[in-house]
Amino acid sequence: MPEILVILxxxxxxxxxxxxxxxxxxxxxxxxxxxDAQNETPAPVEEKV
Incomplete structure (x- = not known):
């Protein structure tokens, strides 16, 4: 606890x-x-052949 007070x-x-x-x-x-960025699901990436 004293460390936190010193930092503050x-x-x-x-x-x-x-x-x-x-x-x-x-x-x-x-x-x-x-x-918010973590909760977003990225769109699937399709590979071009």
């Missing part, structure tokens, strides 16, 4: 309080897009 403190110092919500929003959108 460093992130807060590096990015400041105003940037953190923007970073989390971007991270959440990226994870959502990744999950």
């Amino acid at each position: 403190a460093v992130v807060l110092l590096l990015f400041g309080g105003r940037k953190i919500p923007e970073l989390m929003r971007g991270l959440g959108k990226g994870v959502k897009d990744f999950k």
Whole structure:
């Protein structure tokens, strides 16, 4: 638990309080897009002979 607090403190110092919500929003959108892409089934590819 102390390690997590140290990491959070460093992130807060590096990015400041105003940037953190923007970073989390971007991270959440990226994870959502990744999950959506995983759930899509690709169309079968036909080979030309």
